[in-house]
Amino acid sequence: MKTEEAFCISAGRLIDPLLRRDEEPVNLYVAEGKIVDPTNYPKDFPWTKIDAQGLIVLPGLIDMHVHLREPGESRKETIRTATMAAAAGGITTVVAMPNTIPPADHPDTIAWIRKKVDKEALVKVYPTGCITEERLGEKLAPFQSLIQAGAIALTDDGSCVQNARIMRRAMEYASVLGVPILDHCEDTALSDGGVMNEGLWSTLLGLPGWPSIAEELIVSRDILLCEKTGAKIHLQHLTTEGSIRLLRDAKKRGLPVSAEVCPHHIALTESALKEYDPRFKMNPPLRTQKDREALIEALVDGTVEVIASDHAPHALFEKEVEFEKAPFGVVGLETLVAVCLKELYYSKKMDLVDLFAKLTVGPSRVLGLEPPSLRYGSPADLILLDLNASWKVDSNAFFSKGKNTPFEGMNLKGKVVLTMIDGKIVWREKRVVGEQKTV
Ligand SMILES: [Zn+2]
CATH class of the missing domain: 3.20.20.140 (Metal-dependent hydrolases)
Structure with a gap:
């Protein structure tokens, strides 16, 4: 087994459009870059917990x-x-x-x-x-x-x-x-x-x-x-x-x-x-x-x-x-x-x-790509979305070099707070997601 980090994304509202699933609270497990069934892992497996309570988990x-x-x-x-x-x-x-x-x-x-x-x-x-x-x-x-x-x-x-x-x-x-x-x-x-x-x-x-x-x-x-x-x-x-x-x-x-x-x-x-x-x-x-x-x-x-x-x-x-x-x-x-x-x-x-x-x-x-999904075996490409986060569009805060947005100054609701690709966190918003090791 690879030594990559494994995650338990806990108590989120899981939305999977492929399976037409919308359920909460659900614990979702990620290991070796994929969504996995935790029963295939030892009881004391060192999952890193990501608290997704109040958040939506999406492919x-x-x-x-x-x-x-x-x-x-x-x-x-x-x-x-x-x-x-x-x-x-x-x-x-x-x-x-x-x-x-x-x-x-x-x-x-x-x-x-x-x-x-x-x-x-x-x-x-x-x-x-x-x-x-x-x-x-x-x-x-x-x-x-x-x-x-x-x-x-x-x-x-x-x-x-x-x-x-x-x-x-x-x-x-x-x-x-x-x-x-x-x-x-x-x-x-x-x-x-x-x-x-x-x-x-x-x-x-x-x-x-x-x-x-x-x-x-x-x-x-x-x-x-x-x-x-x-x-x-x-x-x-x-x-x-x-x-x-x-x-x-x-x-x-x-x-x-x-x-x-x-x-x-x-x-x-x-x-x-x-x-x-x-x-x-x-x-x-x-x-x-x-x-x-x-x-x-x-x-x-x-x-x-x-x-x-x-x-x-x-x-x-x-x-x-x-x-x-x-x-x-x-x-x-x-x-x-x-x-x-x-x-x-x-x-x-x-x-x-x-x-x-x-x-x-x-x-x-x-x-003709594999449809994104959160079912077992799918690549762990997923996001956490805070549906209720209010924010104002400010192009100065964009990562994109392009600031040419037609939505400048608009008040919007809903913000992605974590993005994971193949089981690795590639982006996270610091203020929202708490993470701790469970031992
Ligand atoms: Zn065009």
Whole structure:
């Protein structure tokens, strides 16, 4: 037996979305990096006690849409800082987007990322590979070698493949290889120049619009291509009522389509832009109240199975410019859980089992990963959540180098106080968790 520390996480409220379990008080035992059955251990086994009374014990979360910014843009974020932010946010697995410099369109770049992750990452990281070379939408990237190098999915996130013929080939190729395509849906002929939702507010503010239909056209095209090719496609960061309607219909017809929504799109609307604050600028943009409600309804009824942050850090100086010139994107790893709790749980729309399924079982199914769980034998990737901890968002306290949060100053409830990966504590908040040796 290894000499690693073994833990007894005692008297917590255990929530396991895979098993649809919500029970308390439960003692959970961790040894050799896994969740274990204590009856297989001697009576006097030296468990280190972690008192979880009053806390929720959950499997570690998966965020399948994260920009780590390495290689190439370490001024915005690094693998180290992003994964520290993830750990503090309760996220034990992140999926890294390939729009780095250089982009992950070559197996060497995937290998470079994996090496850096081994050395510096605090949480588990799965890289993705590009759909097209340099994400230009013209020539397919070498899918097979990207996958062999460790890419878990293919995406040109941030740049939508405009040419339907290229997208069709990409789907045919991906379906043969059995990997999903993560699809950023944007018809750039329609969205070109747009910096916010096209509608009443863009007219009032005099800013160029990024219309809903630019998203919906590609959602519709790619559902048709999915039907034609049988490829597994995952629609990223959906924002419009029309996209949800198309998705719901595709699912009714049994197509292998899944989708994600982001916390900022379910928490905010386009009216947040009235002060021209670039912290509210992201792609796709904040939409209308009707759209926001449609996204929440789709989470509640199961049409959308994933919540992802689209964590997109930028350096402060890049965002401190006039609205139209600022880059798109907001950070989200450290506010993900609390914003979801606010919009879905505290607003009485979803229970905790269903909510956390969107951050565990949902993404694992899309990606073909082992579903996170607290059953015996599962890797001990878990978090302790203090549901009642109130806190105010202060980006200066973030581990992320990116301070571009749309939730600055917001009062939230719910904080992750301990994060464990493969049986090792990678992050803990000092003030809450007492720990003592039992002898
Ligand atoms: Zn995107």
